Amino acid sequence: MSELALEAEKLDAADELAPLRDRFVLGTASDHAADSAGVYLDGNSLGALPAHVPDRVADVVRRQWGELRIRSWDESGWWTAPERIGDRIAPLVGAAPGQIVVGDSTSVNVFKALVAAVRMADAAGEAGGEGRSEILVDATTFPTDGYIAESAARLTGRTLRPVTPAEVPGALSTRTAAVLLNHVDYRTGRLHDLPGLTAAIHAVGALAVWDLCHSAGALPVGLDEHGVDLAVGCTYKYLNGGPGSPAYLYVRREHQPRFDSPLPGWNSHAEPFGMSPSYAPAPGALRGRVGTPDILSMLALEAALEVWDGVPVPAVRAKSLALTDFFLRCVRAYTEPGRVESVTPERHEERGSQVALRCADAGEVMKRLIDRGVVGDFRHPDVLRFGFTPLYVGFADAERAARILGEELA
Ligand SMILES: Cc1ncc(COP(=O)(O)O)c(C=O)c1O
Incomplete structure (x- = not known):
């Protein structure tokens, strides 16, 4: 040996x-x-x-779906799964409860977070002059974030400026509305300075959106501690949620009343079963929900997260x-x-x-x-x-x- x-x-x-x-x-x-x-x-x-996940998924399919059927939305806790599982992920990324919902893919959550960030920057609206006309995006990002950012910029009438994370401090100005960054680079494994970059982004009055796909479950993130505005991440890597398991969206508590989702589906309505033709957002992190959650994948993820108990x-x-x-x-x-x-x-x-x-x-x-x-x-x-x-x-x-x-x- x-x-x-x-x-x-x-x-x-x-x-x-x-x-x-x-x-x-x-x-x-x-x-x-x-x-x-x-x-x-x-x-x-x-x-x-x-x-333990296969047996748990079998129970969800056989008993919750097969026997309880529609009753499971209440009795098996299906309806509240997105926020309940969000609270399970929260301590792994340094967030207090009530700020994370699980659902949709990372790509979709990048869209929600970035458009909502630009809308919040507009609502803050002090700038005058040219206003908050730019979105900065990590030029080295996993491609989906770049594609979505380009579309988000077009939809919100902003200019998208791709810059490397190292260039972000020099590129920030009062024109910046929001910045989309990766905590860890998917290709090189480089960990970016989340506390420092978030502080620099805030110093010009912009919002920081972080993609945590390659950090959550591998290292401390400290979302609350470092004042991150919005964050997204997948659950199929270090969180072991399974192939295509749903992603999550973090909306900092103080921003929640102003979080204006570009995908305001009925699941984020204040009264989803009121079936109102007009939209009124639910309070809190629930605003990040869109449509009916993908229960089988979501409950597989919930079971998978139990491996973190006591870790x-x-x-x-x-x-x-x-x-x-x-x-x-x-x-x-x-x-x-x-x-x-x-x-x-x-x-x-x-x-x-x-x-x-x-x-x-x-x-x-x-x-x-x-x-x-x-x-x-x-x-x-x-x-x-x-x-x-x-x-x-x-x-x-x-x-x-x-x-x-x-x-x-x-
Ligand atoms: C940094 C990063 N963002 C996003 C994604 C993928 O997004 P989605 O879950 O929508 O496929 C990945 C996938 O590996 C990724 O590494």
Whole structure:
């Protein structure tokens, strides 16, 4: 056994979070091959299945739907699921209850949040002169945010200005209405300065909208503490909600009375069963709801969130950093110098929970890794991504993945 493999054993033995792995199903079809490494490093794309979820979903389908039928909207708590599950996510992103609703996709929530932010900036309306004519968007963003921001800008009659997060402070002015940023970059794993950028955005009187897809469930976010105005995120990555599980929308409590949704569906009406032809918004975070919630996916997510019971987010962050540090060390030890280049920041303050390595034939390399049971993913044009979900990834996984990567790159 190599020294790094021995070290990994010791680190796993000392890891307080290691027992959480048993809460997940981690065997895969390819694990049946005798030589498969069985290492899952793609939880930043699709989180693993918590072991108790299939039975819970079966109960929702068989009993709640099959037997109780329509009664389940009340008796099984279907109607209130979006805000109830929002309150379950809240402590994971540093929010007090009553500010998050679950539903729709991240893309749809980006639209709601950004248009609502521009409307709030208008309502604040002090500016004079040119007014709040610009929306800034992260130029390096996951594409859907950029597409939606472009449409939101057109609909609200604003100019969209793509800038990198580093350029945001210099681009801000009293013309800025809202800024849409990613907490962690999906490609490089770079963690952006949410407190600092939010403060800079507020200093010019604009609103900050954050996409938390790659941070929630991997590191502390501190939405309330840092004064974030609006935020969105998916639940199928580090929150393990399942394929296509519903996303969430955070609306800071003090903004809720002014949150004017561009998608004011009947589920966000003050009296949804009043069937009024005119719209009157519900109070609070409920304003973020649109139509009938996707109950099967939503209740699978609710069950999945139980794996977080008693798990402190700071401990998750500490393990995530230790894992990515250790993986980077192993990659350096097992790979010829210059064969790959890490695009993930070395500094902990700038690192999310993934390691992204650039290499010439990345697509082919990832195929070979997956064949050998090291599952990460490839992002165009030349990036190998390895996601580290501290709830179920251990140090031996990191060592094995780096060793096999080194062999495949040799
Ligand atoms: C940062 C970010 N935003 C948005 C999305 C996807 O949005 P949706 O849930 O609407 O597919 C992803 C998906 O990976 C993402 O990484």
